[in-house]
Amino acid sequence: xxxxxxxxxxxxxxxxxxxxxxxxxxxxxxxxxxxxxxxxxxxxxxxxxxxxxxxxxxxxxxxxxxxxxxxxxxxxxxxxxxxxxxxxxxxxxxxxxxxxxxxxxxxxxxxxxxxxxxxxxxxxxxxxxxxxxxxxxxxxxxxxxxxxxxxxxxxxxxxxxxxxxxxxxxxxxxxxxxxxxxxxxxxxxxxxxxxxxxxxxxxxxxxxxxxxxxxxxxxxxxxxxxxxxxxxxxxxxxxxxxxxxxxxxxxxxxxxxxxxxxxxxxxxxxxxxxxxxxxxxxxxxxxxxxx
Amino acid sequence: xxxxxxxxxxxxxxxxxxxxxxxxxxxxxxxxxxxxxxxxxxxxxxxxxxxxxxxxxxxxxxxxxxxxxxxxxxxxxxxxxxxxxxxxxxxxxxxxxxxxxxxxxxxxxxxxxxxxxxxxxxxxxxxxxxxxxxxxxxxxxxxxxxxxxxxxxxxxxxxxxxxxxxxxxxxxxxxxxxxxxxxxxxxxxxxxxxxxxxxxxxxxxxxxxxxxxxxxxxxxxxxxxxxxxxxxxxxxxxxxxxxxxxxxxxxxxxxxxxxxxxxxxxxxxxxxxxxxxxxxxxxxxxxxxxxxxxxxxxxxxxxxxxxxxxxxxxxxx
Numbered sequence: 001x002x003x004x005x006x007x008x009x010x011x012x013x014x015x016x017x018x019x020x021x022x023x024x025x026x027x028x029x030x031x032x033x034x035x036x037x038x039x040x041x042x043x044x045x046x047x048x049x050x051x052x053x054x055x056x057x058x059x060x061x062x063x064x065x066x067x068x069x070x071x072x073x074x075x076x077x078x079x080x081x082x083x084x085x086x087x088x089x090x091x092x093x094x095x096x097x098x099x100x101x102x103x104x105x106x107x108x109x110x111x112x113x114x115x116x117x118x119x120x121x122x123x124x125x126x127x128x129x130x131x132x133x134x135x136x137x138x139x140x141x142x143x144x145x146x147x148x149x150x151x152x153x154x155x156x157x158x159x160x161x162x163x164x165x166x167x168x169x170x171x172x173x174x175x176x177x178x179x180x181x182x183x184x185x186x187x188x189x190x191x192x193x194x195x196x197x198x199x200x201x202x203x204x205x206x207x208x209x210x211x212x213x214x215x216x217x218x219x220x221x222x223x224x225x226x227x228x229x230x231x232x233x234x235x236x237x238x239x240x241x242x243x244x245x246x247x248x249x250x251x252x253x254x255x256x257x258x259x260x261x262x263x264x265x266x267x268x269x270x271x272x273x274x275x276x277x278x279x280x281x282x283x284x285x286x287x288x289x290x291x
Numbered sequence: 292x293x294x295x296x297x298x299x300x301x302x303x304x305x306x307x308x309x310x311x312x313x314x315x316x317x318x319x320x321x322x323x324x325x326x327x328x329x330x331x332x333x334x335x336x337x338x339x340x341x342x343x344x345x346x347x348x349x350x351x352x353x354x355x356x357x358x359x360x361x362x363x364x365x366x367x368x369x370x371x372x373x374x375x376x377x378x379x380x381x382x383x384x385x386x387x388x389x390x391x392x393x394x395x396x397x398x399x400x401x402x403x404x405x406x407x408x409x410x411x412x413x414x415x416x417x418x419x420x421x422x423x424x425x426x427x428x429x430x431x432x433x434x435x436x437x438x439x440x441x442x443x444x445x446x447x448x449x450x451x452x453x454x455x456x457x458x459x460x461x462x463x464x465x466x467x468x469x470x471x472x473x474x475x476x477x478x479x480x481x482x483x484x485x486x487x488x489x490x491x492x493x494x495x496x497x498x499x500x501x502x503x504x505x506x507x508x509x510x511x512x513x514x515x516x517x518x519x520x521x522x523x524x525x526x527x528x529x530x531x532x533x534x535x536x537x538x539x540x541x542x543x544x545x546x547x548x549x550x551x552x553x554x555x556x557x558x559x560x561x562x563x564x565x566x567x568x569x570x571x572x573x574x575x576x577x578x579x580x581x582x583x584x585x586x587x588x589x590x591x592x593x594x595x596x597x598x599x600x601x602x603x604x605x606x607x608x
Contacts, residue, residue, distance in 0.1 A: 030428060133309060138546035141564070141583050145314065148568040148576045149321050225437055227551055233437050252443050252554065256451050266440040274435040286505050 019289060020288075028283035034278030041272050047093045048088025056081060056089040056242040064258055074264055077247070078254060083261075086242040087268055094244055094272070097157050098223035101218055104162030109169025110212055114200060116170065117177025128174065131167035137163050139226055147235045155234055161223045168219070169212060176208035183207075210287045217280035221273045228269050244269050296596055303588045311367065315360055318573045326352060351378075352456045367581070373574035375567075382578035385563060391607050392461060393559030395475055397541070400482040404544070405537050407483070408490025408528070416498030416529075417521060425493060432490030438547040442481035442554040449477060459556040478555045482547045489538050494589065498530035504528075531601040538594035542587045 001135050027035075028239030050055070052073070057081035067075040067083075072221070076084040094097060109131075116127035147161040181204070189199050231245025239246055244265045251262025326346040349351045351362065366373060372382035415426035450458035454479055462470035501507065502525050510520040549561035559577055565574035 031522055050455065058454075058583065067452055106349060133313070136582055137310075137580075138542045138587060140546040140549050143579055144549070144564055145317070145576065145580050148571065148573070149317055212429050221435070229439060231552060232437075232550065235565070235568060248440065248443070252446075259447055262443055262447070268441070270436050270440060273437070277431070277435055 006234065020289050023255045023286045026282050031278045031282050033073060033284065034275045036276035037118045038279050041091065041268075041275060042095065044088050045091040049085075049092065052082065052085045052088060056080035056085040057240050064254075064261075067260075072285075075260065077261060078250060083247075083264060086267060087244075089242040090247060090265065091272070092269060093122040093154070093242065094224055094227060094269075095220075097154060097161070097227050097237075098220045100158045101161030101227075102166065104158065105165035105219060106169050106212065106216060107233060109166035109171075110173045110205075112206075113165070113170035113173025113175075114177055114205065117174040118204065120179060124174075124238060125275060127170060131170045132147075134157060134163065134167045134270045136281060140229060143226065144170060144228055144235065147230070150234045152238055154237060157227055157230065164226070165219050165222065172211055173208055177204060180204055182205050214284045216289055217276050217283060221276040221280065223278070224269065224272050292312055292466060292599065294595050295599075296592075299595060303592050306588055310588075311364070311581055312360075314577055314584075315366075319356060319359070320578055326350065328532075345409065350374075356567050366464065372578040372581070375575050376572045377570055377575075382482070382574050386578060386582060389558060389560045389563045391464075392557055393545075393552070393561060394547050394558065395464070395471070396479050396482060396546055396551065396557065399475060399479040399597060400486060400544055400547075401541055403479065403483040403538075404486030405490055405534075408487040408537070409494050411532065412494025412533075413456055413486065413498055413526060414493035415495040417502065417525075423495070426495065430488035430491050433484050434492075436485070438481055438485060438548075439550040440486055441553055442478065442551050445477045445481055446554065459554070459559050461556070472607070473556070474557075478548075478551045478557055481551050482544055485547065486537075486540060486544050489540055489543075491534065493536055494529065497533055500524055501525045501529040527565050534601060535594045535598040538597065541590060545583060 001010055053071070059076075061070045061076045061080050062083050063078050063080045065072055065076040065080070067073060069075070072082050077083055077086065098274035100264050103184040112131070116124040119289065137145075142164055144162075147156060150156045150159075179228065186199070186203060189203050194202075227244035228237055228243070228248070231243045232249045234246075234249065236245055238241035248269070251258070251260075251265060251273060255262050295433075305368055326343045328482075330346060333419075342355070351359060354362075363373065370383065372386070374381055375385060411426055411430075415423045446458050448454045457474050460474055462474060464471040507520055507524050510524050511517070515523070548559060549564060551557070552559045552561040553565060564576065564579045567579065
């Protein structure tokens, strides 16, 4: 093999103009709106607590004060706590849990899939069977089992969601590695005798990364969906901590007289899920040329 | 085909065994003594050492883990899932009690979801750009609304505002068929919407994909009508993957019932599971999770086999 063989990057990145054109095609007005919402949700979660002068845990007025009274932007809840404050703090918890769980799932899943796909044989057997076992459960049932064991709370939620979503990444990485490992640039690296770990990290990983990155945003949406459901059941974030699922459960109790108590947090959850879902779809159409 | 089916079943049994073992081990690795949980739950005052020892002996928790495991395994094989911590009734009795309520939601929601999904998806796939865009946005919205939000909204609109349907509760079908169906509509609808959206999306892409095939053009060329070609050549070919993936989605549907039963005060296995988790009633949790996992594994096998029947081109290795 001559030294003229380019190493590591045989498939040059598409020229910028083509990439931009694909991005333009991936963005329609509907998705653009969704992306703006995703940005707003994130900003509200990060900066909201600084802007709203109320504490989410202490009563600050009459119960069910209508919006606008006493400086309460969205009114107060059944305990007289500021709804806007609970909303932004809840959103913050929600996004924090979703982000941590997604990171955990992406890292463990990718590593498992990478090892399984590269080494084959028993490594493949073990890693892929583990994902099969996790996938053999409806997600919420698995989550409830974990809550029964470890008790409810933020840490349990992060770990459980991480474990639940890891198989998606393991499958993705596994499939990608199978197609990449026969590529000439990988053969070239092997021929040059680079150590396996370095090869996996420097050559294989970057080449399988696009679909994994696309999946991140979709996992965040799925994590928010599942987390708020568990909190709604009273088995996720524990009261009195602010959480969108808990607010919805509370709102359901007063649905007949105070529908706003349910509609406000419900709208926040739906918009968050929609926005991150749309972000994922946009990324997929943009970065994943096979679609 | 038969050999494949047998092998698939053997793997399924193995997987069920692994799941059973994992559930058993994880629940027994729980910090804290279930006997103390039970006694403190009964509120009989101070928890004495003797009382704890007695309950432990009663529940067989004083025996070595290996013995407990073999006993549980033997029990499961002979149809005994243990006894509930809270009321000392057999877990199988609890399950038999609650299963019909969940089954009626799952059944009705699956039928609505699959039929509505296929109709909407086909319409989007062949109905031109406007239909496609409308369905695309609608289904995107449908899968993003959590089932418990949708359930609450249905209660708000149909029960509290229009007063057309009851907000919740349950009547056994045998006692009061009309009352059962009346209370079944909203929960089933809540579960069915997301399911229908997933089916519609799959149907749409399968229809679009199939409509590009040569045999469809040939069908038109030999003088078949558009509707005829669609029915005979497009839909029939597109449906094989749709039906099978819908089968798998029934697992998600099972999960949604947990939340929906809570909203509508529906006494099914889902609400039983949530209560058991909150009260740390491990035998009940173990029994339900095992039942769900086995149902899910069986569903996977059936779906794989049905796929082979629907699409004879699939060769089973």
